[in-house]
Amino acid sequence: MENNFCPFEIEQSWGKVLAEELQKPYLLQLAAFVENERRLGVPIYPSKELVFNAFKLTPYSQVKVVIMGQDPYHGPGQAHGLCFSVPKGVPSPPSLVNIFKELASDVRIEMPKHGCLLSWAEQGILLLNATLTVQQGNPMSHHGKGWERFTDAIIAKLCEREEPIIFVLWGKSAKEKGAQVKQLNTKHILLAAAHPSPLSAHQGFFGCKHFSKINDLLIQQNKAEITWNLL
Numbered sequence: 001m002e003n004n005f006c007p008f009e010i011e012q013s014w015g016k017v018l019a020e021e022l023q024k025p026y027l028l029q030l031a032a033f034v035e036n037e038r039r040l041g042v043p044i045y046p047s048k049e050l051v052f053n054a055f056k057l058t059p060y061s062q063v064k065v066v067i068m069g070q071d072p073y074h075g076p077g078q079a080h081g082l083c084f085s086v087p088k089g090v091p092s093p094p095s096l097v098n099i100f101k102e103l104a105s106d107v108r109i110e111m112p113k114h115g116c117l118l119s120w121a122e123q124g125i126l127l128l129n130a131t132l133t134v135q136q137g138n139p140m141s142h143h144g145k146g147w148e149r150f151t152d153a154i155i156a157k158l159c160e161r162e163e164p165i166i167f168v169l170w171g172k173s174a175k176e177k178g179a180q181v182k183q184l185n186t187k188h189i190l191l192a193a194a195h196p197s198p199l200s201a202h203q204g205f206f207g208c209k210h211f212s213k214i215n216d217l218l219i220q221q222n223k224a225e226i227t228w229n230l231l
Contacts, residue, residue: 007031030146053081171195
Protein backbone atom coordinates (compact mmCIF):
# COMPACT_ATOMS: atom_id res chain seq x y z
CA MET A 1 0.00 0.00 0.00
CA GLU A 2 1.39 3.39 -0.99
CA ASN A 3 2.28 5.71 1.86
CA ASN A 4 1.02 9.21 1.08
CA PHE A 5 1.75 10.68 4.49
CA CYS A 6 3.55 14.01 4.18
CA PRO A 7 5.43 15.23 7.28
CA PHE A 8 5.26 18.91 6.29
CA GLU A 9 2.52 21.24 5.09
CA ILE A 10 3.91 23.22 2.18
CA GLU A 11 2.41 25.54 -0.44
CA GLN A 12 0.48 23.60 -3.10
CA SER A 13 2.69 24.22 -6.14
CA TRP A 14 5.81 23.33 -4.16
CA GLY A 15 4.05 20.30 -2.72
CA LYS A 16 3.35 19.11 -6.25
CA VAL A 17 6.91 19.42 -7.59
CA LEU A 18 8.36 18.02 -4.34
CA ALA A 19 5.79 15.21 -3.99
CA GLU A 20 8.37 12.45 -4.38
CA GLU A 21 10.86 14.15 -2.05
CA LEU A 22 8.23 14.67 0.62
CA GLN A 23 7.68 10.92 0.86
CA LYS A 24 11.31 10.06 1.57
CA PRO A 25 12.20 8.52 4.97
CA TYR A 26 14.76 11.19 5.86
CA LEU A 27 12.01 13.83 5.92
CA LEU A 28 9.97 11.77 8.36
CA GLN A 29 13.05 11.60 10.55
CA LEU A 30 13.65 15.34 10.16
CA ALA A 31 10.04 16.16 11.05
CA ALA A 32 10.26 13.94 14.13
CA PHE A 33 13.54 15.58 15.16
CA VAL A 34 12.14 19.13 14.87
CA GLU A 35 8.93 18.17 16.71
CA ASN A 36 10.96 16.60 19.51
CA GLU A 37 13.14 19.70 19.72
CA ARG A 38 10.03 21.84 20.16
CA ARG A 39 8.85 19.54 23.00
CA LEU A 40 12.11 19.89 24.91
CA GLY A 41 11.31 23.46 25.90
CA VAL A 42 14.15 25.38 24.22
CA PRO A 43 12.43 27.69 21.69
CA ILE A 44 12.84 26.66 18.06
CA TYR A 45 12.75 29.34 15.35
CA PRO A 46 10.85 30.15 13.30
CA SER A 47 7.51 29.14 14.79
CA LYS A 48 5.93 26.05 13.25
CA GLU A 49 3.54 27.95 11.00
CA LEU A 50 6.35 30.07 9.53
CA VAL A 51 8.94 27.38 8.69
CA PHE A 52 7.75 27.25 5.06
CA ASN A 53 6.81 30.92 4.77
CA ALA A 54 9.20 31.50 1.83
CA PHE A 55 7.34 28.89 -0.24
CA LYS A 56 3.94 30.24 0.68
CA LEU A 57 4.93 33.73 -0.47
CA THR A 58 6.82 32.64 -3.59
CA PRO A 59 5.12 29.72 -5.38
CA TYR A 60 7.27 27.52 -7.61
CA SER A 61 6.21 29.01 -10.96
CA GLN A 62 6.73 32.58 -9.72
CA VAL A 63 10.38 32.23 -8.67
CA LYS A 64 12.57 34.65 -10.63
CA VAL A 65 15.41 35.09 -8.15
CA VAL A 66 16.77 32.97 -5.29
CA ILE A 67 18.70 34.59 -2.45
CA MET A 68 20.47 31.93 -0.40
CA GLY A 69 20.92 32.21 3.35
CA GLN A 70 22.40 29.73 5.80
CA ASP A 71 20.49 29.56 9.09
CA PRO A 72 17.36 31.24 10.48
CA TYR A 73 18.01 34.01 12.99
CA HIS A 74 18.27 32.49 16.47
CA GLY A 75 17.08 35.45 18.56
CA PRO A 76 13.51 35.85 19.89
CA GLY A 77 11.08 37.34 17.37
CA GLN A 78 13.56 37.55 14.49
CA ALA A 79 13.04 34.52 12.22
CA HIS A 80 9.89 34.33 10.11
CA GLY A 81 10.87 31.91 7.36
CA LEU A 82 12.58 34.34 4.95
CA CYS A 83 16.36 34.47 4.85
CA PHE A 84 17.91 37.74 6.09
CA SER A 85 14.42 39.17 6.84
CA VAL A 86 12.88 40.10 10.19
CA PRO A 87 9.27 41.07 10.94
CA LYS A 88 8.33 44.73 11.09
CA GLY A 89 9.12 46.20 14.49
CA VAL A 90 12.19 43.99 15.01
CA PRO A 91 15.56 45.76 14.69
CA SER A 92 17.49 44.79 11.57
CA PRO A 93 20.47 42.51 12.34
CA PRO A 94 23.94 43.70 11.20
CA SER A 95 24.01 41.63 7.97
CA LEU A 96 20.63 43.03 6.94
CA VAL A 97 21.79 46.58 7.71
CA ASN A 98 24.73 45.99 5.35
CA ILE A 99 22.37 44.63 2.68
CA PHE A 100 20.40 47.86 2.96
CA LYS A 101 23.59 49.94 2.74
CA GLU A 102 24.55 48.23 -0.51
CA LEU A 103 20.98 48.55 -1.77
CA ALA A 104 20.96 52.29 -1.07
CA SER A 105 24.34 52.75 -2.74
CA ASP A 106 23.47 50.60 -5.75
CA VAL A 107 19.95 51.71 -6.69
CA ARG A 108 19.83 55.06 -4.90
CA ILE A 109 16.89 54.48 -2.61
CA GLU A 110 16.52 55.52 1.02
CA MET A 111 17.49 53.10 3.78
CA PRO A 112 14.35 51.13 4.71
CA LYS A 113 12.69 51.86 8.03
CA HIS A 114 12.15 48.15 8.76
CA GLY A 115 13.72 44.83 7.88
CA CYS A 116 10.75 42.86 6.56
CA LEU A 117 11.50 41.55 3.05
CA LEU A 118 8.00 40.17 2.45
CA SER A 119 7.45 42.45 -0.56
CA TRP A 120 10.56 41.00 -2.22
CA ALA A 121 9.21 37.49 -1.74
CA GLU A 122 5.86 38.49 -3.23
CA GLN A 123 7.67 39.74 -6.36
CA GLY A 124 9.31 36.40 -7.08
CA ILE A 125 12.40 36.33 -4.85
CA LEU A 126 12.68 33.03 -3.00
CA LEU A 127 14.41 33.91 0.28
CA LEU A 128 15.77 30.44 1.05
CA ASN A 129 17.84 29.34 4.01
CA ALA A 130 19.87 26.13 3.67
CA THR A 131 18.53 25.06 7.08
CA LEU A 132 14.94 25.98 7.94
CA THR A 133 14.93 25.72 11.76
CA VAL A 134 17.30 26.53 14.64
CA GLN A 135 17.43 26.46 18.45
CA GLN A 136 17.21 29.79 20.26
CA GLY A 137 20.70 31.16 20.84
CA ASN A 138 22.38 28.21 19.16
CA PRO A 139 23.28 28.96 15.53
CA MET A 140 23.65 25.99 13.18
CA SER A 141 22.11 23.69 15.81
CA HIS A 142 19.87 22.02 13.21
CA HIS A 143 22.55 21.56 10.56
CA GLY A 144 23.13 18.01 9.40
CA LYS A 145 19.64 16.84 10.32
CA GLY A 146 18.20 16.70 6.80
CA TRP A 147 17.29 20.28 5.93
CA GLU A 148 20.30 20.65 3.62
CA ARG A 149 19.24 17.60 1.61
CA PHE A 150 15.73 19.02 1.35
CA THR A 151 16.88 22.45 0.20
CA ASP A 152 19.25 20.79 -2.30
CA ALA A 153 16.16 19.08 -3.73
CA ILE A 154 14.43 22.47 -3.97
CA ILE A 155 17.37 23.91 -5.92
CA ALA A 156 17.37 20.85 -8.19
CA LYS A 157 13.66 21.36 -8.96
CA LEU A 158 14.27 25.02 -9.73
CA CYS A 159 17.08 24.04 -12.09
CA GLU A 160 14.55 21.99 -14.08
CA ARG A 161 12.75 25.19 -15.01
CA GLU A 162 13.13 26.29 -18.63
CA GLU A 163 13.54 30.02 -18.06
CA PRO A 164 16.75 31.22 -16.38
CA ILE A 165 16.62 31.85 -12.64
CA ILE A 166 19.03 34.25 -10.94
CA PHE A 167 20.76 32.66 -7.94
CA VAL A 168 22.29 35.16 -5.51
CA LEU A 169 25.06 33.64 -3.42
CA TRP A 170 26.51 35.73 -0.60
CA GLY A 171 29.30 34.08 1.35
CA LYS A 172 31.07 30.72 1.37
CA SER A 173 28.09 28.67 2.55
CA ALA A 174 25.78 30.07 -0.13
CA LYS A 175 28.41 29.58 -2.84
CA GLU A 176 28.81 25.93 -1.81
CA LYS A 177 25.03 25.53 -1.87
CA GLY A 178 24.85 27.09 -5.32
CA ALA A 179 27.59 24.90 -6.76
CA GLN A 180 25.00 22.31 -7.78
CA VAL A 181 23.36 24.89 -10.07
CA LYS A 182 26.42 24.78 -12.32
CA GLN A 183 26.39 21.00 -12.26
CA LEU A 184 22.67 20.69 -13.00
CA ASN A 185 22.12 23.42 -15.57
CA THR A 186 24.28 26.16 -17.07
CA LYS A 187 21.41 28.35 -18.31
CA HIS A 188 20.74 29.71 -14.84
CA ILE A 189 22.61 32.78 -13.63
CA LEU A 190 24.85 32.98 -10.57
CA LEU A 191 25.69 36.23 -8.79
CA ALA A 192 28.26 35.66 -6.05
CA ALA A 193 29.86 37.97 -3.49
CA ALA A 194 31.16 38.00 0.07
CA HIS A 195 28.67 37.61 2.91
CA PRO A 196 27.06 40.87 4.11
CA SER A 197 28.17 40.17 7.70
CA PRO A 198 30.24 42.98 9.24
CA LEU A 199 33.12 40.47 9.30
CA SER A 200 33.22 40.13 5.52
CA ALA A 201 31.08 42.81 3.84
CA HIS A 202 34.15 44.90 2.99
CA GLN A 203 35.70 41.90 1.19
CA GLY A 204 33.47 42.19 -1.86
CA PHE A 205 29.87 42.50 -0.76
CA PHE A 206 29.93 46.29 -0.70
CA GLY A 207 30.10 47.39 -4.32
CA CYS A 208 28.78 44.13 -5.78
CA LYS A 209 25.76 46.00 -7.22
CA HIS A 210 23.68 42.85 -7.26
CA PHE A 211 20.38 44.69 -6.96
CA SER A 212 20.82 46.67 -10.17
CA LYS A 213 22.31 43.60 -11.88
CA ILE A 214 19.24 41.55 -10.96
CA ASN A 215 16.93 44.12 -12.52
CA ASP A 216 19.10 44.42 -15.64
CA LEU A 217 18.93 40.64 -16.07
CA LEU A 218 15.17 40.56 -15.51
CA ILE A 219 14.70 43.25 -18.18
CA GLN A 220 16.76 41.12 -20.59
CA GLN A 221 14.38 38.24 -19.82
CA ASN A 222 11.32 40.44 -20.46
CA LYS A 223 10.28 40.08 -16.84
CA ALA A 224 9.14 42.73 -14.38
CA GLU A 225 11.89 44.43 -12.41
CA ILE A 226 12.01 44.11 -8.63
CA THR A 227 10.76 47.12 -6.71
CA TRP A 228 13.34 47.17 -3.94
CA ASN A 229 11.69 49.83 -1.77
CA LEU A 230 10.18 48.33 1.36
CA LEU A 231 6.81 49.88 2.14
